[in-house]
Amino acid sequence: MSETTKGRQGWRAFVRSDGFVSVLAVVLSLIVGGILIAVTNKDAQASAAYFFAQPGDFFRDAWNAASGAYAAMFRSAIFNYEGATATEMFNPLSETLTQATPLITASLGVAIAFRAGLFNIGAQGQVIIGAAVAGFVGFRLHLPAPLHILLVVLAAALGGAAWGGLAGWLKAKTGAHEVITTIMLNYVATYLLAFVLLTPLMQRTGSSDPVSEVIDPTAVFPQLIPGTTLRVHLGFVIAILATVFTWWLLSRSKLGYRLRAVGANPEAARTAGISVAACTVIAMALSGAMAGLAGASQVSGTEMFVAEGIAATIGFDAITVALLARSKPLWVFLAALLFGAFRAGGVGMQTDTGTPVDIVLVVQSLIVLFIAAPALTRTIFGIRDRKKAAKAPKAPKSAPPAPPAETPAAQAATVEGGAA
Known part of the structure; x- marks a missing residue:
């Protein structure tokens, strides 16, 4: 087996693993959470009123709402790139570790x-x-x-x-x-x-x-x-x-x-x-x-x-x-x-952007939902369950081709030849 084949098999096994499905559940929850943030945003709601006239305005406002909220969450939880000192920059990470x-x-x-x-x-x-x-x-x-x-x-x-x-x-x-x-x-x-x-x-x-x-x-x-x-x-x-x-x-x-x-x-x-x-x-x-x-x-x-x-x-x-x-x-x-x-x-997300902090609870709840229903997560991302794939019956080996059926005229000739 070549190294390329081994690499492909290893990648398939990783993609079908339970751990990777858990990561996808988190990603999917963040996507749904972003949609909820966009729907509840006042600017996005205002541009939705004339969506069919200028759909670009709605998508722009929705994207700005979701990306702005998650950017504020990142600044408050991981790294504050707007901080003036090293302490201000790394204080969000310290708070995350303290909470965790x-x-x-x-x-x-x-x-x-x-x-x-x-x-x-x-x-x-x-x-x-x-x-x-x-x-x-x-x-x-x-x-x-x-x-x-x-x-x-x-x-x-x-x-x-x-x-x-x-x-x-x-x-x-x-x-x-x-x-x-x-x-x-x-x-x-x-x-x-x-x-x-x-x-x-x-x-x-x-x-x-x-x-x-x-x-x-x-x-x-x-x-x-x-x-x-x-x-x-x-x-x-x-x-x-x-x-x-x-x-x-x-x-x-x-x-x-x-x-x-x-x-x-x-x-x-x-x-x-x-x-x-x-x-x-x-x-x-x-x-x-x-x-x-x-x-x-x-x-x-x-x-x-x-x-x-x-x-x-x-x-x-x-x-x-x-x-x-x-x-x-x-x-x-x-x-x-x-x-x-x-x-x-x-x-920080609520303070900086006005996004309700309850959105975080919604995201956490969605994570539990998608983890509890891994089949749903796999279906959404088009991933085949490796356990079911292993248990699936294998296709039978191809049988030798059957001899072609004789026509009625050929059958009659065979009978006459046997009688002679």
Whole structure:
């Protein structure tokens, strides 16, 4: 086989891969989002009134609206080429990394559960518990900076692991479905935090608002670039280490092999001697620990205290990111960066161009839609599904040609000759 043929086959395999389809889903979502931006733009709406007289005006205004909005998003999320200083230029990238940091670890946790065949809807509650425990350690203990930060991170991970492990234990021991238990534990975590924030255990002294004390300076994650206004902090390094650990766990460790085996076929794994119950508890505990790290990033990285909205929508966005990345750690990291860019760029897009920030939510929702329906994405771009192509029956080999049928006159001659 020639190198050219191998290259073509490799390219076809890449185009038909699930990862490339995910990229196309993002591109398609941005295209649809651009169309929505153009439709809602006032200038485009005005030129649409005389579309048939001068169609060029409408297309020009529509293009300017969509391209201007996405350019503003780029300047607010990646690189501000209009900035006067290096800090102003790279501040958007810093904001993207800051926004993506808790989302990376929470999404890794959801991905671990997915690979073990568990649908963890409780990342939101696990982030809340991790943040609450991290905040408590942050303002109750008074320790040197390295030790204090380490204890905050460990406490957040243990808090999230306990909350996630509880759902895993309920499934393993009672058969309770993890979707139901994790959803209910989200509510429990939300209202438990609201209650605790109004008790002397966590409520700020002299305040009637449901907020905690401010954590000690020794518990704050240091900036990666000190002396600047760039907010990216140590939590991003922790997120990178968590990504590497998750990749090693799922791809190189014996425990990861057991978790993947249980996720692929629990009955076969049980027959092979793997404890499905133990793997269920461990997977949910690891998933919760990763989500708990997101809570630590929220408290020690950006907020510095615990409030009712400390988790924002991180836990629910993590499900979207894990689905987009198909539960692969490296793709989770990249998908979380993409969603962090959406968060950081959406505000700038609205401020600079007046485009509703809800368009970003629409784009994110469309990404989920096209990821959940890969056949639709492949059809739109004319890509053949490699799995279906592999299962399709092969055409039978051509049979030898049948002898030509004899005419009636020839048949009669043959009969007469045999009789003679």
